[in-house]
Amino acid sequence: MSVWALGLNHTTAPLDLRGRFAFALDQIAPTLQSLRSSFSSGRHPQVEAAIISTCNRTEIYCASEHAALDHTFGWLAQSGGVAPALLRSHAYTLHDGEAARHAFRVASGLDSMVLGEAQILGQMKDAVRAAETAGALGSTLNQLFQRSFAVAKEVRTATEIGAHSISMAAAAVRLAGQLFEDLRKTRVLFVGAGEMIDLAATHFAAKEPKSIAVANRTLERGEKLASRFGGEAMRLADLPSRLAEFDIVVSCTASTLPIIGLGAVERALKARKHRPMFMVDLAVPRDIEPEVKALEDIYLYTVDDLAQVVQQGQANRQAAVAQAEVIIDAGVQNFMHWLGQRGTVPLIQQLNAQADEWRAAEMARARKLLAKGESIEAVLEAMSRGLTQKMMHGAMAELHAGDAASREQTAQTISRLFLRKER
Structure with missing residues (x-):
């Protein structure tokens, strides 16, 4: 295998x-x-x-x-x-x-x-x-x-x-703390409601931000996560119109295409009068279009950007x-x-099958002898002798076959297999 x-x-x-x-x-x-x-x-x-x-x-x-x-x-x-x-x-x-x-x-x-x-x-x-x-x-x-x-x-x-160890979520909090003097004055939005967002929300909530919101495709799941942190839930469809409300955005969904585009972020920045936004894209594939990173007043980090931070220590x-x-x-x-x-399983299966075949043959022979009136002692003797001969036949044949070198090798193998008590 x-x-x-x-x-x-x-x-x-x-x-x-x-x-x-x-x-x-x-x-x-x-x-x-x-x-x-x-x-x-x-x-x-x-x-x-x-x-x-x-x-x-x-x-x-x-x-x-x-x-x-x-x-x-x-x-x-x-x-x-x-x-x-x-x-x-x-x-x-x-x-x-x-x-x-x-x-x-x-x-x-x-x-x-x-x-x-x-x-x-x-x-x-x-x-x-x-x-x-x-x-x-x-x-x-x-x-x-x-x-x-x-x-x-x-x-x-x-x-x-x-x-x-420093988790990805903890690294995100550390970077956000470098941008915002007091995280208690920030509004945080989490996009998605999976395990990674759950972990990130736990770390950010410990900093007691002003508000927490969770945007998710399934509102019920978003509400369940938001309620743990005293936050609100919103539909993913409402994200573009409400993006400007948040100072920190952490996203990690299973979407195959970006769900936060360049245009939506540009409009959010305009509405915020260019107050800075901290964004973390933990998704693979990306949730946030990579062009967003080039915008002034946007601080966007991906999972790869966090590598240097998480490896400290x-x-x-x-x-x-x-x-x-x-x-x-x-x-x-x-x-x-x-x-x-x-790798030896097939051989073991074959050996077991062969042994069962010999046993069945000797049992059938013993039953016939008993039916003919043979004594139990004689039948047991014949059965044990028959099984022994079947088991030893192959080994004995190999000992008499081949040249001297092969016979010597065969003798060593048979000795190891059959004479272990004498060693």
């Missing part, structure tokens, strides 16, 4: 390219179906697959009898509408042990923009559940991910990898990283040992 992975993340690909390969959670099932169907015409009919898609990465994990990295690459390039050569220049590929190591590092927060952050673990678990629901997760990938989660838990328990965690890598090394070795054993 072979395991392979390919992907692109915040260290290998720019934001706009990552945006082409971003899959919302409800898109995972049909996307996995498309991927697995693409294998059916070739020599990989039984391919396990899972897709992890976050604002910082998109990764595909697969398992099958034979690796098919080139095919997977071609499918991903086509799904994103880019040339394979362009994708290859920004992507990474991993096989077997390295694929496992990467999955373990991602789950443990070692491969994140925010070193040690815990959010990715929840996102991985969501991705695994989606793959399982789609029927795309087999025993091999299930083992890979369950071991990833176990390793991540051990890393967080045994090390201080999460200590001093990373040196303090390097000792924890070294400890985490030791735990991950052990996890990789255990997984590869398990994967290697999987």
Whole structure:
């Protein structure tokens, strides 16, 4: 069995390219179906697959009898509408042990923009559940991910990898504090109501801004989040007309196209008499048109712009990283040992089937002897002798076949298998 992975993340690909390969959670099932169907015409009919898609990465994990990295690459390039050569220049590929190591590092927060952050673990678990629901997760990938989660838990328990980490949301608050002297006098708008916005709202609410509003496509979900912070909810359709009211805008939706355009921001600035606006676009693909950044009095930050801020204090965690890598090394070795054993499963099944066939034949023979009136002692003796002869026949034949060197090698193997008590 072979395991392979390919992907692109915040260290290998720019934001706009990552945006082409971003899959919302409800898109995972049909996307996995498309991927697995693409294998059916070739020599990989039984391919396990899972897709992890976050604002910082998109990764595909697969398992099958034979690796098919080139095919997977071609499918991903086509799904994103880019040339394979362009994708290859920004992507990474991993096989077997390295694929496992990467999955373990991602789950443990070692491969994140925010070193040690815990959010990715929840996102991985969501991705695994989606793959399982789609029927795309087999025993091999299930083992890979369950071991990833176990390793991540051990890393967080045994090390201080999460200590001093600065989340994306905390970084946004820090940058906003550099622009506005007193965040308590600001009005904050959150666009979207997902996990990232929930985290950002929690951090900003701690600064006690003058007001908080949540704009979401589904008003009910927006109201639920806004009520936690004593804020108001508004429909996404009302965003352009109300944008000027807010000093801070934080957006993260699953939209495939920008929802805050250049024109809407220009009108908002005019209505604000060019009082500055702080904007954070945490979405991949972008929620805010990139041209907005060029406007005077607009301070727009994307997930990539926050990288320098969130990595502050990373040196303090390097000792924890070294400890985490030791735990991950052990996890990789255990997984590869398990994967290697999987290769012997067909042989074990054949051996069991052969043994059952011999046992059935000797049982049938014993029943006939008993029916003829043979004594139980004689029947048991005959049955045990028959089973022993069947078991030893192949070994005995091999000991008398071949040249001297092959017989010597066979003798060592048979000795190891049959004479263990005498050693």
